[in-house]
Amino acid sequence: MTDKHITRRRFLLGGALGAGAMALAGCDAGADSKTGKLLRSAESLTMSAQRRLQGRQALAREYTEADISPRFRVNGTSMPDSQVYADLLGKRFVDWRLKVDGLVAKPMEFSLAALKLMPARTQITRHDCVEGWSAIGKWTGVPLAEILRATGLLPTARYAVFHCADELETTLDGSGRYYESIDLVDAFHPQTILAYGMNGKDLSVGHGAPLRLRVERQLGYKQAKYLMRIQLVDSLKDFWGGNGGYWEDRGYEWYAGI
Amino acid sequence: MKPEQKTVLVPRHSLMTRLTHWINAICLGVLLLSGLQIFNAWPNLYWGQVGADSDHAFLSIGASHGQGAPQGVLRVGDATIPTTGVLGVSSVDGQAVERAFPAWLTLPSFQDLAEGRRWHFFFAWCFVVNGAAYLAYSLLSGHLRRDLVPARAQLAPGHLWHEIVAHARLRFPKGEAARRYNVLQKLSYLGVAVVLLPVMVLTGLTMSPGMNAVAPFLLDLFGGRQSARAIHFITASLLVLFVLVHLAMVLLSGVWNNLRSMITGRYAIEESTIHHD
Numbered sequence: 001m002t003d004k005h006i007t008r009r010r011f012l013l014g015g016a017l018g019a020g021a022m023a024l025a026g027c028d029a030g031a032d033s034k035t036g037k038l039l040r041s042a043e044s045l046t047m048s049a050q051r052r053l054q055g056r057q058a059l060a061r062e063y064t065e066a067d068i069s070p071r072f073r074v075n076g077t078s079m080p081d082s083q084v085y086a087d088l089l090g091k092r093f094v095d096w097r098l099k100v101d102g103l104v105a106k107p108m109e110f111s112l113a114a115l116k117l118m119p120a121r122t123q124i125t126r127h128d129c130v131e132g133w134s135a136i137g138k139w140t141g142v143p144l145a146e147i148l149r150a151t152g153l154l155p156t157a158r159y160a161v162f163h164c165a166d167e168l169e170t171t172l173d174g175s176g177r178y179y180e181s182i183d184l185v186d187a188f189h190p191q192t193i194l195a196y197g198m199n200g201k202d203l204s205v206g207h208g209a210p211l212r213l214r215v216e217r218q219l220g221y222k223q224a225k226y227l228m229r230i231q232l233v234d235s236l237k238d239f240w241g242g243n244g245g246y247w248e249d250r251g252y253e254w255y256a257g258i
Numbered sequence: 259m260k261p262e263q264k265t266v267l268v269p270r271h272s273l274m275t276r277l278t279h280w281i282n283a284i285c286l287g288v289l290l291l292s293g294l295q296i297f298n299a300w301p302n303l304y305w306g307q308v309g310a311d312s313d314h315a316f317l318s319i320g321a322s323h324g325q326g327a328p329q330g331v332l333r334v335g336d337a338t339i340p341t342t343g344v345l346g347v348s349s350v351d352g353q354a355v356e357r358a359f360p361a362w363l364t365l366p367s368f369q370d371l372a373e374g375r376r377w378h379f380f381f382a383w384c385f386v387v388n389g390a391a392y393l394a395y396s397l398l399s400g401h402l403r404r405d406l407v408p409a410r411a412q413l414a415p416g417h418l419w420h421e422i423v424a425h426a427r428l429r430f431p432k433g434e435a436a437r438r439y440n441v442l443q444k445l446s447y448l449g450v451a452v453v454l455l456p457v458m459v460l461t462g463l464t465m466s467p468g469m470n471a472v473a474p475f476l477l478d479l480f481g482g483r484q485s486a487r488a489i490h491f492i493t494a495s496l497l498v499l500f501v502l503v504h505l506a507m508v509l510l511s512g513v514w515n516n517l518r519s520m521i522t523g524r525y526a527i528e529e530s531t532i533h534h535d
Binding site for chain 1: 296297299300302307308309310311312313370371372373375376377379380382383465466467468469470471472474477483484487
């Protein structure tokens with residue numbers, strides 16, 4: 001009786017300690033290790049759970065004018081460091097064009113003036129940075145769905161990739177260029193807009209002039225600034241690190257709803 | 259006839275209670291350490307919907323840069339507490355580094371928000387599944403009602419006071435009285451299982467912009483995303499306090515007997531038996 005107890009106790013204790021030790025041994029393991037892959041499996045679980053609960057239309061909370069943050073933190077790039085951008089800014093973006101191509105029926109280019117003539121949506125929403133801070137701003141822009149209706153989509157299109165004018169990290173191969181991607185569920189969400197206005201004024205350089213993405217059900221790093229081109233694709237593998245975004249290539253989740 | 263003391267092993271914890279207890283312990287450990295890593299990315303707490311640099315933080319951990327080396331400080335309201343060595347500024351490989359919580363309290367030890375988040379969300383799922391299994395079992399088996407909800411008589415002020423004084427004097431129930439949880443145990447276990455841990459889950463979900471679209475009422479319940487973040491941190495602190503007291507009680511009231519009961523399920527009590535010669 002006693003012997004049996006000890007064996008069972010050892011087994012249970014061993015199991016509990018073993019699991020703890022396993023967890024701790026993998027502590028500083030990188031994203032590509034076995035532990036890293038196991039931990040990453042929670043991301044798809046989170047995404048499928050949230051998508052199931054949200055449905056396609058559930059909206060992010062919209063706030064009132066009174067809630068707008070007096071000072072909205074400028075994060076990431078505050079001024080793209082390139083001659084191309086400097087020239088565009090110098091002429092107040094009259095030469096800037098948003099290129100929409102890839103798996104679309106009709107590749108198109110939009111000037112800022114053309115975008116401002118399209119149906120617009122204004123929304124006062126909360127911006128949540130992955131670091132932990134939040135700020136509320138009023139965004140005005142064209143629903144991405146309007147753009148995609150104009151260009152049409154080929155049946156193989158699955159993601160919209162956003163190419164930006166800024167390099168957050170200066171590298172020789174250009175891998176420090178900012179980019180982001182969303183799938184078609186978010187691309188056609190009513191609050192997903194290409195914003196040219198913030199708090200009733202034209203978007204400032206610090207916040208992504210002339211155009212930035214707003215995907216309101218996800219974190220700040222999805223809200224790509226300084227948009228230059230939207231490319232419709234069937235896979236994210238061919239872009240830089242293959243994870244679908246600048247921060248995603250540096251270990252952050254592609255699905256940033258949490 | 260003479261009374262005689264005899265040690266008997268009585269069944270104390272069901273297999274489900276023991277299993278979920280240890281899984282929960284592992285999850286909470288990982289969640290705490292990875293949570294502090296996440297906190298370090300923005301070591302300021304605010305009340306309300308928003309909070310960033312220009313907003314008033316009611317708690318922040320940082321470094322003050324006067325003359326000489328940076329000094330670690332904890333600011334709570336108007337108070338500034340020097341915390342060099344632990345909070346704000348601490349040593350990493352012999353080098354003084356500016357970071358809110360020290361390397362030995364974060365997972366991973368080095369500053370890496372992305373990896374901290376991966377640990378946090380993986381173990382958050384484990385924690386939620388485990389906790390839901392425990393709560394479902396406790397409700398269905400009657401464990402909650404039978405073992406955790408205090409009886410009316412136990413809640414009488416006189417009885418409560420008696421238990422508090424006895425605990426303070428480190429006099430723990432013996433014999434028949436030790437068969438069941440005392441009222442302080444019941445209240446603290448119940449508080450943790452049905453209040454603090456569910457609040458952790460709900461405030462955690464309130465910080466998710468995806469979940470805000472699903473359940474916007476959570477934002478109203480906790481007073482905003484930044485309030486939810488603050489409550490998440492405060493509740494985590496209360497859980498740490500609970501664990502410290504819990505471990506102290508386990509040590510003081512018979513560490514081997516307590517450990518055995520949570521591993522094999524059997525708890526030793528002294529029983530008086532009356533022998534008829």
